[in-house]
Amino acid sequence: MPAGRGKTAIGNFAQCKKCKKTLFSAEFLEALWICHHCGHHHRLSSEQRIACTFDEGSFVELDAELASEDPLQFPEYADKIQIATEKTGLNDGVISGRAKIDGMPVVAAIADFSFMGGSMGSVGGEKITRTLERGVDDRCPVVIFCASGGARMQEGLLSLMQMPKTTAAVQRCNENGIPYIAVFTDPTMAGVLASYASVADVILAEPKALVGFAGARVSKQAQVVKPPSDFQTAEFVARAGMLDKIVDRRELRGTLVALVKILGAHLRKGAKSG
Amino acid sequence: MAKTWKEWEKPVLELEELIEKLRVLIDAEADATKKKELHVRLEEFEKRRDNFIKVRYSRLGAWEKVLLARAEPRPYTLDYIANIFTDFTELDGDRRMGADHALVVGPAAMLDGRPVMIVGHQKGRDIQQRAYRNFAMCKPEGYRKAMRMFDMADRFGMPIITFIDTPAADPGVESEMRGISEAIAASMLKMFELTVPVVSVVIGEGGSGGAIGIGVANKVYMQEHAIYSVIPPEGCAAILWRDPTKGAEAAAALQLTAQSAMELELIDEILEEPFGGAHRDPVEAAVTVKETLVAALADLDKVPPKKLKEQRYDRYRKMGRFQTA
Ligand SMILES: [Zn+2]
Numbered sequence: 001m002p003a004g005r006g007k008t009a010i011g012n013f014a015q016c017k018k019c020k021k022t023l024f025s026a027e028f029l030e031a032l033w034i035c036h037h038c039g040h041h042h043r044l045s046s047e048q049r050i051a052c053t054f055d056e057g058s059f060v061e062l063d064a065e066l067a068s069e070d071p072l073q074f075p076e077y078a079d080k081i082q083i084a085t086e087k088t089g090l091n092d093g094v095i096s097g098r099a100k101i102d103g104m105p106v107v108a109a110i111a112d113f114s115f116m117g118g119s120m121g122s123v124g125g126e127k128i129t130r131t132l133e134r135g136v137d138d139r140c141p142v143v144i145f146c147a148s149g150g151a152r153m154q155e156g157l158l159s160l161m162q163m164p165k166t167t168a169a170v171q172r173c174n175e176n177g178i179p180y181i182a183v184f185t186d187p188t189m190a191g192v193l194a195s196y197a198s199v200a201d202v203i204l205a206e207p208k209a210l211v212g213f214a215g216a217r218v219s220k221q222a223q224v225v226k227p228p229s230d231f232q233t234a235e236f237v238a239r240a241g242m243l244d245k246i247v248d249r250r251e252l253r254g255t256l257v258a259l260v261k262i263l264g265a266h267l268r269k270g271a272k273s274g
Numbered sequence: 275m276a277k278t279w280k281e282w283e284k285p286v287l288e289l290e291e292l293i294e295k296l297r298v299l300i301d302a303e304a305d306a307t308k309k310k311e312l313h314v315r316l317e318e319f320e321k322r323r324d325n326f327i328k329v330r331y332s333r334l335g336a337w338e339k340v341l342l343a344r345a346e347p348r349p350y351t352l353d354y355i356a357n358i359f360t361d362f363t364e365l366d367g368d369r370r371m372g373a374d375h376a377l378v379v380g381p382a383a384m385l386d387g388r389p390v391m392i393v394g395h396q397k398g399r400d401i402q403q404r405a406y407r408n409f410a411m412c413k414p415e416g417y418r419k420a421m422r423m424f425d426m427a428d429r430f431g432m433p434i435i436t437f438i439d440t441p442a443a444d445p446g447v448e449s450e451m452r453g454i455s456e457a458i459a460a461s462m463l464k465m466f467e468l469t470v471p472v473v474s475v476v477i478g479e480g481g482s483g484g485a486i487g488i489g490v491a492n493k494v495y496m497q498e499h500a501i502y503s504v505i506p507p508e509g510c511a512a513i514l515w516r517d518p519t520k521g522a523e524a525a526a527a528l529q530l531t532a533q534s535a536m537e538l539e540l541i542d543e544i545l546e547e548p549f550g551g552a553h554r555d556p557v558e559a560a561v562t563v564k565e566t567l568v569a570a571l572a573d574l575d576k577v578p579p580k581k582l583k584e585q586r587y588d589r590y591r592k593m594g595r596f597q598t599a
Contacts, residue, residue, distance in 0.1 A: 069596055125593075156503065156534075157529070157535055158540070160483075160503070163459075163483065164466075167466065168463075171467060172587070190483070193455040194487075196459070213443070213450055226447070227447045231450070236450075236451075242453045242456055
């Protein structure tokens, strides 16, 4: 598995965000940003995610020109977008494109939490929708890495409407026999979880990823039943029967390869004969 | 800043109370001259009340709309059902896990006898009813019950009418355990599969995922004083300014009114409410909704089933504002 060409400017040493123990940068990178002391899966940038998932150099970004407007002239939104853009070098919290995984073509979208918490506004919704539609057009499996706090409130109702818009595109994949695999990474919440993320054919998750509908603040106030200690984690959601498999990041590429190979077999056959 | 509808409408409500008292006095008065005098006073009061309402309702801010959308006397789904349809039979249960009374569902007939399927959030007016209805916050069972109805309607070729009036989907532990997110997503997905007409009316609160979970339609209408929002204004204020009391500022920023939704081209039409709001005349409010539904279904009847599905896809496909530079 490629170790990744992501942003690794962390010097010789790094510190685990969870257990605070010191890590050797080279080992940390080799372990795909998993702490070897406590197993914590650190959040990845979209660039790191692409590097440790797809065949080296195979990812071709599309729709990169899409950028947010400020349709509601929402307080501080324009500034927040500008800061996020400068910080990440991205136009939005979703990167979309085409890639290969073990030689097999896939259509992919990767959410980047570092861009405004991966929140889904018009651009994020459009990119996810285009990705799923592209799966139908290319007759190609779709892989989406989710990482989002939910809908982007700064675009008001426009953001809410990205939920049905993206879900509709999943329905298109369904009726066209296009396999769609979602990977819940830390965190996958609210409006994203309650739309395209939860209706994938196969749902994988990274260990301990935060996965839930209501924000922690709302949730705490509203609880009549005492939440279990692992409430709103991938493990909790798996127990509820709402996802298929929790996969260690080091096994993730292999799992995706197997799924794309088997679930996408009918598409590749069709391509050969047609 | 008023926190409730009652607080905000206090001057009008006080006037209305006075008017009621005067009416009782007039009825009890035997002396014709005095009766006439009282009548003059009554008319004065009524004029004052009407002027008051006119002025207040002509400049409603986003926050006032929030208060009105949540007003307890506002007609709820069951009120509209009673005033618009006949032969309604409420059905229940998701056939998987349980019953959810935050949602009212079942078949009914339009006044011309045409069968339709109704799915709507239901609020409660007193403490018991509010608890029974879970404040109109659906659990996964609610959306799964709705999906049962959507399937049934699709099989029998019945148009679907949904009434939206919820603060949010249920945020409790049990809802998370039973997959509230999946239920909302699956319900939306189901609505995109339908080959029958779907019409949706936001009659009060359109509370984010809880609302859109039954809100995917060919035509979407909003009552004049209804709201539709990605997040409750108080929640937005808590995140933005760490101050949930700044709901009014957040409501303005979120542009959650029917008028804004229309400007953003996210709904098809705003339905005018009776003078002083739907709660002042639920019957008249229902007449407008009924006429709208009749016209909408007549329009959608001209569209072939497969096209209905495509039209629904296209309707949502174009939603969003972004730059392509
Ligand atoms: Zn650690």
